[in-house]
Amino acid sequence: MTWSMQPLGEGALLLECTPVDTLTNRLMLALADQVTALDLPGIEVALPAWSSLLVLFDPLCLTRTRLEAVLTALVREVEPAPARPARVVDIQVRYGGEDGPDLPEVAARLGLSEAEVIALHTSQIYRVMMIGFAPGFPYLGPLPAALDLPRRSTPRTAVPAGSVAIAAGMTGIYPDRLPGGWHLIGRTEAQMFDPLRDPPTLVVPGDGVRFNAEAQGRRGAEGGE
Known part of the structure; x- marks a missing residue:
């Protein structure tokens, strides 16, 4: 898999992954849950899509460089969400x-x-x-x-x-x-x-x-x- 990150304005960071398939989607879901669970001031919301994750943050509380480092570490460890939905x-x-x-x-x-x-x-x-x-x-x-x-x-x-x-x-x-x-x-x-x-x-x-x-x-x- 190939990962990339890019800023979207001052308070948003977009993480994208290829290929676009069901496994990638399960990774995005799991990553969104992990970002949401972080005890990191400044993170506002993590929005998963099919093969990407949009993280909105407050740049006055959290720098983009710090957030990129945190996401990079999470990407290395993330496991896909279960194949069978919980709900x-x-x-x-x-x-x-x-x-x-x-x-x-x-x-x-x-x-x-x-x-x-x-x-x-x-x-x-x-x-x-x-x-x-x-x-x-x-x-x-x-x-x-x-x-x-x-x-x-x-x-x-x-x-x-x-x-x-x-x-x-x-x-x-x-x-x-x-x-x-x-x-x-x-x-x-x-x-x-x-x-x-x-x-x-x-x-x-x-x-x-x-x-x-x-x-x-x-x-x-x-x-x-």
């Missing part, structure tokens, strides 16, 4: 129909039935790799290989809140009405982001997410009422 959040999903308008096209392009797409999507626990794009939007992976599709060639200008989507080896949930280019296969009533909640996001990096198909979604995918 799993269940998400109820209505698949197909108006809630998942792309499900028929997804199934056709993959050579599967709609019921098979649903069965594959609900067959495993996904890891929250990162929260990004919009507050509360979880990047969940890895997606089963049989469901791998690139993003839509033409993004939508507005995707309904709660839409469950897949693209580029990942699945995600739109927390609000937003533009987006992922394939919409279902929808949930789960509130992914609430600024008055602590934490405001329903899931955090490192959590697990398990999708459960509501009975109505299954009947719709099988051609029933």
Whole structure:
């Protein structure tokens, strides 16, 4: 693995790692926990992403040189976060129909039935790799290989809140009405982001997410009422 660090203004330091894969993500999660646990005045927050870690700090209490030295030492010793998430959040999903308008096209392009797409999507626990794009939007992976599709060639200008989507080896949930280019296969009533909640996001990096198909979604995918 290759590590690099660069400043982002006076009070932020970005640590990046390659390659971009699930092991790197587990290292970022573990490193974020270690930085958060440090008894080091000046560190404000450690925000993990797929293959990077953003550390915000107070330059009046902690110099960038000191922080770089601390992070370098942690990187040498860090062990990946456990492969199995400690917390799993269940998400109820209505698949197909108006809630998942792309499900028929997804199934056709993959050579599967709609019921098979649903069965594959609900067959495993996904890891929250990162929260990004919009507050509360979880990047969940890895997606089963049989469901791998690139993003839509033409993004939508507005995707309904709660839409469950897949693209580029990942699945995600739109927390609000937003533009987006992922394939919409279902929808949930789960509130992914609430600024008055602590934490405001329903899931955090490192959590697990398990999708459960509501009975109505299954009947719709099988051609029933």
